[in-house]
Each structure stands twice: as C-alpha cells, then as structure tokens.
Amino acid sequence: MSRNATMPTPQSKQHTTRSRVEMTRGYSDHPGIIEDPSSLPQEERRKYYACGSKFIQPDQLTRWNTHLESMNKLPRKTAEDGMNERLCLFKGDITYLEVDAIVNAANERLMGGGGVDGSIHRAAGQRLKDECRNIGFCPTGKAVVTKGYFLPANYIIHTVGPIGHHRQLLYSCYQECFDRMLEQGLRTIAFCCISTGIYGFPNEDAANIALDVTRGYLENYPNQIDLVIFCCFLQKDVEIYERLMKTHYFPFHGVPATGRKDSVNRDRKQSRSKSNDIRKLEESNSKAVKQPSPDASSSDGKAEFSPNCDAEVSQSSERPQKSKKVTEEDNDGDTAGNDNSEESGSCSRELDKTE
Structure with missing residues (x-):
C-alpha cells in the first residue's frame, strides 16, 4: 500500500523541526528573517518563538494553593499573605514558558553546554551566544541577565552553580537570581534545578535551598513578585519539591x-x-x-x-x-x-x- 502523499512522513516532520531550529541558529544566512524579536510586541513576537505555538502562559499553570485545595486540604497562610497563590510546580520544558525570566544553569564562560543550558541556547538562537560572548565571564554563585530572543521568556538569568556540594554558593545563586529579577522590575520567574545534574549537587538539599530562599523573598517582597515557578524535568525532582513544599516551606492544615x-x-x-x-x-x-x-x-x-x-x-x-x-x-x-x-x-x- 502506497503512502498518501498528503500525509506527513517521519522524514518531513524531522525536516520541519530542523528548519525551525536552523532559523533561530543561523538567521544571518536567511535574508528577511528577523534577527532580534525581543523588541517586538507580545503578539508579534509569538510568530518567532522557537517552540512555535506550544508556548505555555502562566495562567495555564496550576498554582500551589489550587493543587492543595484539589486534595481537599487548606493551605496554611493563603488567606493572610497569598504566598501559595504565587507558586507553581511544573514538570516540563522550561524553554516553553512565557514568563518574564527563566533561569539558566550556565557555565562560567556562558557559551552553552549540555542539559538545560544547551536547550536554552539552541532555542534562543545565535544572538544569545553573541551577547554572552560580550559579557565574557560569570563567577560561580553569581548571575547575569540577557534577552530571551527566540524564547517565549523575555529575559534569561544565567547563574553558575557550584560543582559539588557547596551550599553557600548555591544559596548565592538563588539570591542573585532574585536580585537580578528585582533590579529589572520583572514579576514572574521560572527556576530550573541548578547544579543537580552533572555538577553533582544532591537533589534534595538543592531543593531545600531553592525553597528556603524563595520563601524569604516572597515574604520580604510581597508586592514585587507575582509568580515563582519550579520547573523540574525529572519525576524524582517533582516528588522532592512536592514533599518539601507540603511539609516544610508551604504547608497546609490536614483538615478538610x-x-x-x-x-x-x-x-x-x-x-x-x-x-x-x-x-x-x-x-x-x-x-x-x-x-x-x-x-x-x-x-x-x-x-x-x-x-x-x-x-x-x-x-x-x-x-x-x-x-x-x-x-x-x-x-x-x-x-x-x-x-x-x-x-x-x-x-x-x-x-x-x-x-
């Protein structure tokens, strides 16, 4: 039986995906393709997202208080400070999130690498690499800000996590990200799991540090931060964050x-x-x-x-x-x-x- 010519073949799907990625990588080789969509209005910018129409808006995400209420539990301080309403636990690709800023687990040279760092650089395009080259270097525990380019996110906050179990440096990473966010006047941010991959930081201790710093900033800046997203790619990280948020940092009363x-x-x-x-x-x-x-x-x-x-x-x-x-x-x-x-x-x- 011959394949219908109108049906896309696996090769054609692969070619379409490759073409979109190549558009973000080698824009200078294709006349007429915009080099920097960051300055465009939101609706116009969406035409140039590397993820196409798969972008995810904050309103589509389940907030932490809604997640607890769905379990027939009541968050502890939702009525008083609204803290649980400004949190979200998300399992998926951070390059799809249409937020003010996403956090990249970068290396000191800022030139891309493996894992989430490589995914962000591939989706953002060549202009991101050019801007990072101009910055040149970022010390461990610090953070720098660049544009998002072909990403749905407006900005990228690059932070260099520690190699190994160095708690103070990881604390500094999360604090620096929040500081850069507040300096830029940004209100929504998505964190990846910093230093937990090949850098070897223990997953649970890294989650404890992320949640501890986040709670402090939500308490100290209630009117400047609208949403903090913990973006986990692995299921074990989702389970760790959910357990710690329930029992230690953003808990609930076990009363219907x-x-x-x-x-x-x-x-x-x-x-x-x-x-x-x-x-x-x-x-x-x-x-x-x-x-x-x-x-x-x-x-x-x-x-x-x-x-x-x-x-x-x-x-x-x-x-x-x-x-x-x-x-x-x-x-x-x-x-x-x-x-x-x-x-x-x-x-x-x-x-x-x-x-």
Whole structure:
C-alpha cells in the first residue's frame, strides 16, 4: 500500500523541526528573517518563538494553593499573605514558558553546554551566544541577565552553580537570581534545578535551598513578585519539591475545608467562655480585697482590713464557682455583680463577728 502523499512522513516532520531550529541558529544566512524579536510586541513576537505555538502562559499553570485545595486540604497562610497563590510546580520544558525570566544553569564562560543550558541556547538562537560572548565571564554563585530572543521568556538569568556540594554558593545563586529579577522590575520567574545534574549537587538539599530562599523573598517582597515557578524535568525532582513544599516551606492544615470552619468557630467559643470566667473571678477577688472595714480606721485616716476578712477572701478565691454554667448566649452579659455582692457580704459578716 502506497503512502498518501498528503500525509506527513517521519522524514518531513524531522525536516520541519530542523528548519525551525536552523532559523533561530543561523538567521544571518536567511535574508528577511528577523534577527532580534525581543523588541517586538507580545503578539508579534509569538510568530518567532522557537517552540512555535506550544508556548505555555502562566495562567495555564496550576498554582500551589489550587493543587492543595484539589486534595481537599487548606493551605496554611493563603488567606493572610497569598504566598501559595504565587507558586507553581511544573514538570516540563522550561524553554516553553512565557514568563518574564527563566533561569539558566550556565557555565562560567556562558557559551552553552549540555542539559538545560544547551536547550536554552539552541532555542534562543545565535544572538544569545553573541551577547554572552560580550559579557565574557560569570563567577560561580553569581548571575547575569540577557534577552530571551527566540524564547517565549523575555529575559534569561544565567547563574553558575557550584560543582559539588557547596551550599553557600548555591544559596548565592538563588539570591542573585532574585536580585537580578528585582533590579529589572520583572514579576514572574521560572527556576530550573541548578547544579543537580552533572555538577553533582544532591537533589534534595538543592531543593531545600531553592525553597528556603524563595520563601524569604516572597515574604520580604510581597508586592514585587507575582509568580515563582519550579520547573523540574525529572519525576524524582517533582516528588522532592512536592514533599518539601507540603511539609516544610508551604504547608497546609490536614483538615478538610468543610470542617475547618466549624472547628475554628468551636475554638473561638471555648476561648471566649474561658476568658469570661477568668475575668469574672478576677473582678470578684479584686472587689472583695478592696472592701474596707466600716468601723476600723487608722490614725492617718486610711481604712484598715481585718485579718479574718483577708483569710475569708483567700478561702473564697480558692472555693470553686457555684454559679450556673454560662451558656454561649449569656457569655456577653455581665454576671460578675452577683458573685461580688456575695463575697463582700461574707466579708462584712466576718467583720461583725470580730467586733
């Protein structure tokens, strides 16, 4: 059976993909192809993306708070600071993300390499290599910014991760990326897993550092950062990030949303009732202690208290309350007056006995 001429063959698909990549690599060999689409409006720029129409916008990504709510759990601080709403865990290709900046795990020469570094350079095109050549060098633990060119991302933040397990240098990488982001006035950023590939940094410790730095910047700059994306290519990195985010850095209460409201209301009622009981006891004790003797007075005109009265007051304060249980509806009422009058009456009767 002959192959339909209108159906694309595997060779034609491969040729189409190669042509798009060649367009971004060797633009100077093809007259009429734009050299730097970075300066174009967003809609016009999309025609020149290396990924074609496969780009991913931030609104298409599931935010961390939505992910937790889908598990019938409630994020801890979503209502107060909105931190979980500004996070996303994404498994896929970072060169498809249409964000303000993506982070590249670069080498010191900034000339591309393997892994995510090579993918970013191939998709961005020759102009990225030219700009990196002009910069020349980036020390380990530092970061520099370039344009995104044929990438959906507007900018690329290149940071050089440490080779081996050097925690302070990796901390510096993430801090430098956030600093460059804030300097440029960018609001959305996507991180790759820095130094966890052939550089040999342990995956879990690298995730701990990334999440620790991110939480600090989200707390300190709540109005400057709209979205932080952790882009993982390997499933094991996704599992590490998800576990650490749940248990340590951006956790949730293990209470269903339907039951948490009732639990909060019950706690508030118990707290209010306990506070009223304590307040009534303190007021009654205070008034009983301050009750003066009607006949006894010192030479300087100050009222004196009978020792027996003090003892009676002390015993009355230790005696358990005999008043009825205060219902929820009566909590707001003032019932301290009756208790005060009873204790002050017992104090007066004791004073009469001493006379």
